[in-house]
Amino acid sequence: MKSISKSYRIAVIPGDGIGKEVTAEAQKVVNAAGEAYGFGVEWHPYPFGADHYLRTGEIFPDSVLGELEQCQAVLLGAIGDPRVKPGLLERGILLRLRFHYDMFVNLRPARSFPNTPLPVAIPEGKRIDTVVVRENTEDFYMGIGGEGRGSDLSFPVEISRDLYSVKGTTTLSFSPETNAAVQLGLATEEGVRRIATYACDTARRRGEKSVLLASKSNALPQIYGFWETIAGDEVRGQGLDFQVANVDALCYHLVRNPWKYNTILCPNMFGDIVSDLLAGIAGGLGVAAGANIGKGLGMFEPVHGSAPDIAGTGRANPLAAILSAGLLLFSLGETEAAAKIESAVENVLGKADKAALPAEFGGGATCSAVGDAVAAAV
Ligand code: IPM
Ligand code: MN
Numbered sequence: 001m002k003s004i005s006k007s008y009r010i011a012v013i014p015g016d017g018i019g020k021e022v023t024a025e026a027q028k029v030v031n032a033a034g035e036a037y038g039f040g041v042e043w044h045p046y047p048f049g050a051d052h053y054l055r056t057g058e059i060f061p062d063s064v065l066g067e068l069e070q071c072q073a074v075l076l077g078a079i080g081d082p083r084v085k086p087g088l089l090e091r092g093i094l095l096r097l098r099f100h101y102d103m104f105v106n107l108r109p110a111r112s113f114p115n116t117p118l119p120v121a122i123p124e125g126k127r128i129d130t131v132v133v134r135e136n137t138e139d140f141y142m143g144i145g146g147e148g149r150g151s152d153l154s155f156p157v158e159i160s161r162d163l164y165s166v167k168g169t170t171t172l173s174f175s176p177e178t179n180a181a182v183q184l185g186l187a188t189e190e191g192v193r194r195i196a197t198y199a200c201d202t203a204r205r206r207g208e209k210s211v212l213l214a215s216k217s218n219a220l221p222q223i224y225g226f227w228e229t230i231a232g233d234e235v236r237g238q239g240l241d242f243q244v245a246n247v248d249a250l251c252y253h254l255v256r257n258p259w260k261y262n263t264i265l266c267p268n269m270f271g272d273i274v275s276d277l278l279a280g281i282a283g284g285l286g287v288a289a290g291a292n293i294g295k296g297l298g299m300f301e302p303v304h305g306s307a308p309d310i311a312g313t314g315r316a317n318p319l320a321a322i323l324s325a326g327l328l329l330f331s332l333g334e335t336e337a338a339a340k341i342e343s344a345v346e347n348v349l350g351k352a353d354k355a356a357l358p359a360e361f362g363g364g365a366t367c368s369a370v371g372d373a374v375a376a377a378v
Helices: 019-037 050-056 062-068 088-100 189-205 221-237 247-256 268-281 319-331 335-351 367-377
Strands: 006-015 039-045 073-078 105-111 129-135 139-160 165-186 210-215 241-246 263-266 291-293 298-300
Touching: 006 019, 019 039, 019 073, 019 319, 019 335, 019 367, 050 088, 073 088, 073 319, 088 139, 105 189, 105 268, 129 189, 129 268, 139 268, 189 210, 189 221, 189 263, 210 221, 210 247, 210 268, 221 241, 241 247, 247 268, 263 268, 291 319, 298 319, 319 335, 319 367, 335 367
Parallel strands: 006 039, 006 073, 073 298, 129 263, 210 241, 210 263
Antiparallel strands: 105 129, 105 291, 139 165, 291 298
């Protein structure tokens, strides 16, 4: 045990369903890492999520946005509950935080771990080791759109970001009584350049020489043709090789040859889909970690959702949340502790007799037993 030289303030939003169970285990592991590597953690829990909303009507108060800035990072469990209209909490909490703090990077590594059954056969000597660098603030996620019946469909646009603001109204005239919905996607040069730059940094850190963009300019030439032009210019300008694949074909090849892929740069919506696909190929959502990163506050969360069907049963796998907490420590500069968490997860999975594996991998260990094992290994 080292003496404690510094202390971090970390906000915790466990959220809904299994979010509560898995964040508790992630906190346990971070506390153990703090003891081993000489830092303290002051946890600041927040109750936001479905239960809080149903009890109080409150989704996420503005005042907390300022408070969170007193923290160095946010650890988030999962948001979403079948009792609440889909999208309300997701947009009101998760996306609100991503946008408010301009967390323009969604980093989602997908690796194969020992004893995690894979749905595809991997050739001897190969392993899956990819990372999705997902743009996290633009594309079809901006919330620009509307729905209506009539001849004029008109919806206001008001967006304020660190990089730019957009204000106005979009009006479309339909033939009378057409029932329609519209959702607009947006890409800006600065938005694409900064995430392409992050993808280049990621590729270099991993010792790679190229970045692959998931695109779809054959069908959506305006927005994704723009992406290819700007991202291509940025990546080549940084001396790396720039590759492009249409996202549909990419999904096909990812399923068949996942070990051939490294750093994959994605616009927001494709990144959402491709990261779930890769999680499914590389051992499941139970080990898929994620980080939302910007210039300021970062937020760390597993790729999985709230899994209400298994909430409270002890069957949740906390490893994705634990690995996300590892990414959190990495972002704080605690690189040794972060690496230790990752290797502890590898060791626990590698050594585990069947009974000690998470239920998801056919084992008998409860969520908290898995957390205990990783904390002990750290
Ligand atoms: C994710 C989730 C969110 C997203 C939802 C809950 C809004 O699927 O983090 O991948 O689409 O980004
Ligand atoms: Mn998703």
